[in-house]
Amino acid sequence: MADPTRRSPTEFDAVIVGAGLAGLVAAAELVDAGRRVAILDQEPEANLGGQAWWSFGGLFLVGSPEQRRLGVHDSLELAREDWLGSAGFDRDEDEWGRRWAEAYLEFSAGEKRAWLREKGLRFFPVVGWAERGGGMPVGHGNSVPRFHITWGTGPGVVAPFVAKVRAGEAAGIVTFRFRHRVDELVVDGGSVVGVRGATLAPDDAPRGAPSNRDVTGEFELRAPAVVVASGGIGGDHDLVRAAWPERLGTPPASMLSGVPAHVDGRMLGIAAASGARLVNGDRMWHYTEGIRNHDPVWPLHGIRILPGPSSLWFDATGRRLPPPLFPGFDTLGTLEHLAKTGHDHSWFVLTQRIIEKEFALSGSEQNPDLTGKDLRLLAERLGPGAPGPVERFKERGADFVVAEALPELLAGMRSLSPGDVLDTANVEREIVARDREVDHEFSKDLQLTAVRGARSYRGDRLVRVAPPHRILDPKAGPLIAVKLHILTRKSLGGIQTDLSSRVLGADGTPVHGLYAAGEAAGFGGGGMHGYRALEGTFLGGCLFTGRAAGRAIAAD
DSSP: OOOTTSOOTTBOSEEEEOOBHHHHHHHHHHHHTTOOEEEEESSOGGGTBHHHHHSOOEEEOSSOHHHHHTTOOOOHHHHHHHHHHHHOOOSGGGHHHHHHHHHHHHHHHTTHHHHHHHTTOOBOSSOBOOOOOSSSTTSSSOSSOOEEEBTTHHHHHHHHHHHHHHHHHHTTSEEEEETEEEEEEEEETTEEEEEEEEEEOOOOOOTTSOOOOOEEEEEEEEOSOEEEOOOOSTTOHHHHHHHOOGGGOSOOSSOEESSOTTOOOHHHHHHHHTTOOEEOTTOEEEEEEEEEOSSOSSTTBEEEEEOOSOSEEEETTSOBOOTTOOTTTOHHHHHHHHHTTTOSEEEEEEEHHHHHHHOEEOSGGGOHHHHTTOHHHHHHHHSSSOOHHHHHHHHHOTTEEEESSHHHHHHHHHHTOGGGOOOHHHHHHHHHHHHHHHTSSOOSOHHHHHHHHHTTSHHHHHHTOOOOOOTTOGGGOSEEEEEEEEEEEEESOEEOBOTTOEEEOTTSSEEEEEEEOGGGBTTTTTOTTTTOOOSSOHHHHHHHHHHHHHHHHHHO
16 A cells, blocks of 8 residues: 555645746755755756856845955945835835845845855955946935956856755755746645646757747646746847836837847746736836847847946937936936937947956856956956957947947948938037047046046956046047947846745735745845846845745745
């Protein structure tokens, strides 16, 4: 006779939908607690780690030793002011997002760094200053540098959690089920008790590349806890446009994808069909500095330029962007401004001297020195010349124009401008006028004032911000123009959760047995960022919500 206490092969303590960072962190917590876990993902095993693997590995920390060594004085109070000024919480459904934001701020100013260091993570010594803000202390932006780059970038963030979960697999308490697409949550008596779906045909597509959707069978797995950690909607441009809010202008007719096509938002609707409350779907985080990848992995694959503050920024018609919409200052403010022009692209104009000092490319694969922990390559980055991946984009990228003289540069820009909308005469007038402002120590050009202010920070002066110089100075050349596209990236809204990552229903009470983490949960509460993010907070939100989900399930 069968032992009635013995579990069947399809029963687990938890089923996690999504093998990205949030799902892995939740699983790692459950492994520590000795729980049996099944991790499901519709993609092949090559995609273990999800979007986090592709990331630059930036993490938001408050009051860190890295900040203090660079003379940066930070505090929880200042970070809270910056976060709330950026979030702009103004809805009844923001209550849980606000609570998550407060908890995450305390985590970032408290145990976060020690917790990560215990797992082997280390940080590049220069702290980046992302999202410098909209010009007012009570508004959007980071008052001080807080962007801590992980030594090892995204793969370095993912690695300790993969190792922990793989150890659980070796011990027989973790089961990976790749090519398992969840189509339905199993609900019994108002509780979520498992998942149903389709098994997909094997596929040897490399990481990030599209995989087949050929159905080979069906499955059902049961567990008293199900975690939705499946990401957002950035890979489906139709969903992005459908959610696009009026406040950001007209949805772009063309965009690049900063995430693979499988980031499709399917599980959001599936969770909602089982009682989950979705909130803040109109809040999103897309970049305006996207460039076409000369070696794409997924459809419409774009790379984001992480710019320093010196490049001149023009809209598609050749008008310079107004203050404070300088490179690296206000992502959504710039997106809103450009969307309202009716055009889907804009331009950077800069010099070789600027690109060498100020251009970085987002993505683990675009930073082999930091990703591979290669000190020799890192020394080259800190020396003269632009990093190798940046130079390759300059040479091969379809969006780059390089010229020795301004007429040649303007002709190249015009050739990449559809509909002959670019007023090159105005571009020239703005460049010449800006160059006059460099010739004296006073200036009414607020961008120059911002550049000079940035260089008062040791980190920017060392590796991030070029000394002010004339754009048309031959010694600073050649001249460079970069055509920039809107690049989809993150959903800021999602499934509403409490501080234990339990999914909440329409009446505000938990949906028994259902949890959500990472981007699917709006990085906490259905939107802990509110309207705007401070950067370094997406990976951190996956870490924090995944940890909360795993610990809550383990304690139940």
